Amino acid sequence: MKFDRKTWRLIATAGLFLLATVLCIATWAVANAPRSGPDRPKVTDWMQAWGSIAGVFAGLAAAGAATALLLFERRQAREARAELAAQRAESDLTGARLVVATSPEIFMYGPAYVSDVAVTVHNFGPAPILRVFVVIKLFPGADELLPAPANVIPPLSGEARFAVGLETDPMKVPHSDELLLGESAEVTLYFTDATGQGWRKGKVGQPEKVRIAVPPSVQASAPAVSPEGD
Incomplete structure (x- = not known):
């Protein structure tokens, strides 16, 4: 087991504190001990006293070492959890990146x-995606x-085709260049991955985590649920 710098500083500080305390007690004991007479401490008294003090400080040192070890282990566990969470987040993001429209x-x-209008969505990721919505905006200001x-x-290369027919109400567009319209159109995906995490993904930028993977217009048109008993 290898302590980090912060843990070693804590141990060294505790050791210096104990040493300073012992020296202070020793100085006080020597200064206040009788020089002569029956109350003068004997060698055995000194040995017993210092043995008791040593036992106390040994216990304190053991407690300090145990505390330092506990703090170190907690820090290591916290770092391990953070690293695991980062790895999972990166794995989830990688899967979302592999969904392409x-x-x-x-x-x-x-x-x-x-x-x-039709859009094909490909899932090149390692897990299925669920409840997939496509929002298409052909030009700025269009419905x-x-x-x-x-x-x-x-x-693994699964795909689905999303089509909208406008025969009964054709949409007027700024020009008749189909290829240019398709390239400049804004396409946004909403889907849920296999873990239940919702995502929103546009043509550019990184996928974004969302709480509800449903287009706002669909959420707004969803019927309100009345409280039980109404």
Whole structure:
């Protein structure tokens, strides 16, 4: 077992304190001991007294060492837990990074109108993802498109296709370049991993942990649950 610098400083401080205390007691005893007469302490008295003092300080030293060891072990356990938590967080983040959405496939209806939009989500991670939502925004200011969610996408190259049909109400877009629209569109994923952690992931940046992995617009449209008995 190897103590860190802080623990050694604590042990050294406790040792110096004990030594200083012993020297103070010794100085006081010598200064106040009778020089002669029947009350003058004998060698056996000194040995017994110093033996008692040594026993007390040995006990204190043992208690100090045990305390230092306990503090050291607690610190080691705390660091180990923090390291394990960091490893788990990194593992979860790696799995979320491996969920990838393609750029939207866009089908035009006449000049500058969109009739259909589709996005494919791939799960290259080692575990399935659950309750997957896709939110598509074709251009700034456009209404969000919300295809039906997928209950599960299997791991290791599993995929699901999310499509929205706008034939009855085509969306007018700034231009008719399907490829350019698909590349510039904003796609946001919401999903839950196998551990129950919710995630939100856009086209750029790192995945973000969320408490509820459901698009805000879907949460707002969910029916309110009345309290029991109402």
